[in-house]
Amino acid sequence: MVTSSLRRYRPRPAARVRLLCFPHAGGGASGYRAWAALLPPTVELVVVQYPGREDRFDDPAPTDLVSLAGHVAAELRPLLDRPFAMFGHSMGTLVAYETLQRLRWEGAREPDLLVVSGRPAPDEALGGQLHLGDDEGLCDELARLGGATQEMFADPEIRRVFLPYIRDDYRLVETYRPRAAEPLDCPVTVFVGTSDPECDAAAAAGWARFTRGPLAVRSFPGDHFYLVPGRARVVAEISALLDPALARSSAAWPSMP
Structure with missing residues (x-):
């Protein structure tokens, strides 16, 4: 049986705002677990868990990114009973964008804010053949982006467990083509790493074609995975975008019921 795709590591049913996060290719929901302690008590973190990994290891891969x-979107509908924001990194930007378009098509309200990270606009950087190539090519790409090392994937067991679903994620991204849709109305902010080979500040400007709302670009020190060492700064920036009154230090908030 296919399990739910939503994870709430620190449920806050009385939260004023929900932050919905979408991982990168090869990533899992647990990569955002530490965010829950960094967000203010008024924000509840909800993370999407894609099939084929972590606690959804036995769930089948989707046929395509739009599906x-x-x-x-179907699982998120009951959670849109209050203001919400979306954050997606790399492949997660495309899943967040298509999820938002599906929700809008079904009559749901748009988020108060969409934050996309590490990827140009949906109609750019299309295609690719890595999902059709050998394991070495896939490992080389992961090393290029800074998400893994060749030494890590020298272990046959690590390759056996991780590479199949990473390859499936690359298939989803490389075969994705955006559907014709009206631009969004919500504000969009693009986060980029200063040394990210996939998306710089100039490329981030292409997201302006996908919203009638204001577009902003924020740069952070680091490569494609700048948000791992810069986690506290990234979460603080998102909190400030949601509400300037939420801007604070990187210290964890106390546990809340």
């Missing part, structure tokens, strides 16, 4: 977004 994945459709399944996520």
Whole structure:
């Protein structure tokens, strides 16, 4: 049986705002677990868990990225009873965007804010053949982006467990083509790493074609995975975008019921 795709590591049913997060290719929901302690008590973190990894290891891979977004949208509908924001990194930007378009098509309200990270606009950087190539090519790409090292994937067991679903994620991204849709109305902010080979500040400007709302670009020190060492700064920036009154130090908030 296919399990739910939504994870709430620190449930806050009385939270004023929900932050919905979408991982990168090869990533899992647990990569955002530490965010829950960094967010203010008024914000509840909800993370999408894609099939084929972590606690969804036995769930089948989706046929395409748009159908994945459709399944996520169906699960998110009951959580849109209050203001919400979306954050997606790399592949997660596309899943978040398509999920948002599906929700809008079904009559749901748009988020108060969409934050996209580490990827140009949906109609750019299309295609690719890595999902059709050998394991070495896939490992080389992961090393290029800074998400893994060649030494890590020298272990046959690590390759056996991780590479199949990473390859499936690359298939979703490389076969994705955006559908014709009206621009969003919500504000969009693009986060980029200063040394990210995939998306710089100039490329981030292309997201302006996908919203009638204001577009902003924020740069952070680091490569494609700048948000791992810069976690506290990234979460503080998102909190400040949601409400300037939420801007604070990187210290964890106390536990809340």
